[in-house]
Amino acid sequence: MEKVGYGIIGCGAIAPVHARSLAEIPEGKLVAVSDVVKDNAERLAQEFGAIPYTDYREMLKRDDIQAVSLCVPSGLRVEIAEACAAAGKHILAEKPLEVTVERIDRMIRAADEAGVYLGCVFQSRFADGAAKLREAIDTGRFGKLVLGDAYIKWYRTQEYYQSGAWRGTRKLDGGGALMNQGIHQVDLLLWYMGQPRTVHAQTALVGHEGLEVEDLACVTLTFENGAMGVIEASTAIWPGHDARIEVHGTEGSVILEAGEIKFWKFKNEFPEDETIRQSIGKEAALGSGAGDPLSNLKHEGHRRQIQDFIRAILEKRPPRVQGKEARLAVEVIEAAYRSAATGKTVELTK
Numbered sequence: 001m002e003k004v005g006y007g008i009i010g011c012g013a014i015a016p017v018h019a020r021s022l023a024e025i026p027e028g029k030l031v032a033v034s035d036v037v038k039d040n041a042e043r044l045a046q047e048f049g050a051i052p053y054t055d056y057r058e059m060l061k062r063d064d065i066q067a068v069s070l071c072v073p074s075g076l077r078v079e080i081a082e083a084c085a086a087a088g089k090h091i092l093a094e095k096p097l098e099v100t101v102e103r104i105d106r107m108i109r110a111a112d113e114a115g116v117y118l119g120c121v122f123q124s125r126f127a128d129g130a131a132k133l134r135e136a137i138d139t140g141r142f143g144k145l146v147l148g149d150a151y152i153k154w155y156r157t158q159e160y161y162q163s164g165a166w167r168g169t170r171k172l173d174g175g176g177a178l179m180n181q182g183i184h185q186v187d188l189l190l191w192y193m194g195q196p197r198t199v200h201a202q203t204a205l206v207g208h209e210g211l212e213v214e215d216l217a218c219v220t221l222t223f224e225n226g227a228m229g230v231i232e233a234s235t236a237i238w239p240g241h242d243a244r245i246e247v248h249g250t251e252g253s254v255i256l257e258a259g260e261i262k263f264w265k266f267k268n269e270f271p272e273d274e275t276i277r278q279s280i281g282k283e284a285a286l287g288s289g290a291g292d293p294l295s296n297l298k299h300e301g302h303r304r305q306i307q308d309f310i311r312a313i314l315e316k317r318p319p320r321v322q323g324k325e326a327r328l329a330v331e332v333i334e335a336a337y338r339s340a341a342t343g344k345t346v347e348l349t350k
């Protein structure tokens with residue numbers, strides 16, 4: 001079987017989730033890993049049988065690597081992505097793709113010019129319930145979309161923010177409850193509701209000390225299709241609740257919690273609707289992250305997405321979550337920060 005040789009840059013908390021996923025993907029093989037902290041690279045390499053590097057540029061010289069996961073802090077990806085593209089490697093970047101649209105556009109340009117794929121990890125899209133909801137939208141089952149909401153009422157300790165110098169900083173985390181934790185649900189909401197027209201937001205720091213970013217945000221949105229919506233995001237709510245997405249239309253309503261269907265009802269009932277309702281609580285859960293960043297994160301979502309990325313390379317077709325599409329979540333969050341800073345509603349253009 002043809003295998004895609006794979007590298008990981010950044011060997012911190014999320015990197016083992018990529019490595020574990022790769023170990024279960026027959027079409028992929030983890031070849032090497034790289035981290036500026038030697039111990040981090042060596043630990044991951046030893047656990048997963050890979051070659052450690054402290055300089056990713058050396059790792060990128062290898063001919064047996066075709067694709068790379070970028071697991072470095074969010075605001076450090078653009079230069080690394082440009083080097084990967086220049087070396088002809090396909091790039092799967094963790095979320096958010098980068099911390100500003102300007103930096104994301106540099107990544108997209110570099111990938112386009114080099115003819116490599118640029119994907120962004122939004123593993124929530126690969127949850128069974130999340131995908132079923134998208135199908136229902138594509139087949140027009142909601143009638144006219146009326147409201148789309150994302151609620152991320154999570155908890156992060158002060159120690160979490162102190163566990164890495166980059167966490168909670170504007171430059172490297174890019175933002176707080178919206179940009180780091182909430183972005184999965186923001187992406188899902190936009191995947192379902194489409195292009196927003198306006199964004200209005202308020203943000204605050206209420207439950208932590210010394211952060212440059214928000215741990216509380218309330219955002220209202222209007223969408224091009226005439227619908228409205230809200231995003232509520234926090235990391236200051238104890239004990240933390242599963243993130244929730246609600247999509248409501250004139251002919252149906254669906255509610256997801258941690259990517260799983262909790263409510264599913266349409267005016268025009270299909271035979272499979274009852275089966276879907278019967279399966280509530282029995283889907284393969286991908287974990288929630290509500291109270292703790294990783295202890296509850298299953299790698300199944302990453303496995304599905306990394307497998308799609310690898311198959312995209314082998315089949316010479318774009319991956320399911322392309323950088324160009326992942327850009328919108330950061331554009332909307334940047335607009336929310338602008339609105340919160342000025343008190344004004346921000347208009348977005350397509």
Ligand SMILES: NC(=O)c1ccc[n+]([C@@H]2O[C@H](COP(=O)([O-])OP(=O)(O)OC[C@H]3O[C@@H](n4cnc5c(N)ncnc54)[C@H](O)[C@@H]3O)[C@@H](O)[C@H]2O)c1
Nearest residue numbers: 010011012013014035036037040071072073074094095164
């Ligand atoms: N998809 C998800 O659910 C999910 C979950 C957690 C984190 N993440 C994302 O993953 C990224 C990393 O988060 P983390 O929690 O693993 O952070 P972390 O601080 O635990 O790990 C980052 C690692 O990158 C290394 N690093 C820094 N600069 C480097 C460079 N120039 N070259 C190579 N290595 C470098 C650090 O030494 C560290 O080992 C963030 O962007 C975060 O948003 C995504």
